[in-house]
Amino acid sequence: MADGAQDPQTAVRERLRAAMARLADGDSTALEEIYAATRVKLFGICFRILGDRKEAEDALQDVYVNLWQRADRYDPARASPISWLATFARNRAVDRLRTGKVRGGSVPVEEALPLPDQTPLADALLVDAERNAQIHICIAGLDPNTQTHIRGAFFEGYTYAELAERADVPLGTMKSWIRRGLQKLRTCLEASEAS
Structure with a gap:
């Protein structure tokens, strides 16, 4: 790697961190950028927990709706954007299990506890x-x-x-x-x- 060049992971993390800051400032295009960069990973987390594609899609939608409303809560000094979002997605999927919103095909709620x-x-x-x-x-x-x-x-x-x-x-x-x-x-x- 040339002097002064960022490795690709660091560059991706920095772009995502910048998009999170723009989203917190109300920039709706930042949400599209965050969605494009994170949807596959976050869907995977929701799907593994819920065990149903439709339920995982619904949970993922909840994640991005809540992200739009709560982007200002992200603290870049405490976590990388993807770690924060992964925790957010996991908690949203578990919440769906615990509140009984899941229609079927999920793991038993006792296993989510x-x-x-x-x-x-x-x-x-x-x-x-x-x-x-x-x-x-x-x-x-x-x-x-x-x-x-x-x-x-x-x-x-x-x-x-x-x-x-x-x-x-x-x-x-x-x-x-x-x-x-x-x-x-x-x-x-x-x-x-x-x-």
């Missing part, structure tokens, strides 16, 4: 840490299975029940693995902040 809701501790840990990219270094320090489970739960939108099924282990075991992995992440992140 372990998912974080309303800025949970684990998501706050992951989102806050991303601002200095240390999270990726700390995740890379975990064993490969733990990396896979944490990435699946917090970056790809899988429920703990789905991860347990994929790994062919009981749900309680998966929760324990992820909890221990998050404890190791916290220790790593606290150590990096202290240094």
Whole structure:
């Protein structure tokens, strides 16, 4: 990469961050740009949680309607735009499960209960840490299975029940693995902040 050139991921993140700021200022064209850049990932999160294409589309529509109304709540100092939006989409899908708006084909609501809701501790840990990219270094320090489970739960939108099924282990075991992995992440992140 030439001196002074940004890597593509950083450039995309910066364009998305700028679009979020414009949206907060009322620029409707920014919403179109954000939608084009994020719809595939956010739809994937909603679909994995809800298990139904129509329900995922409805949840995704809710995400962008709410984003239009609440764009001013995004704080670029706390999270990258895609992490914030992914958390927003996951919470919107879980809300649909919990309020009974889902018509069918979803995972049972009991399986959604372990998912974080309303800025949970684990998501706050992951989102806050991303601002200095240390999270990726700390995740890379975990064993490969733990990396896979944490990435699946917090970056790809899988429920703990789905991860347990994929790994062919009981749900309680998966929760324990992820909890221990998050404890190791916290220790790593606290150590990096202290240094």
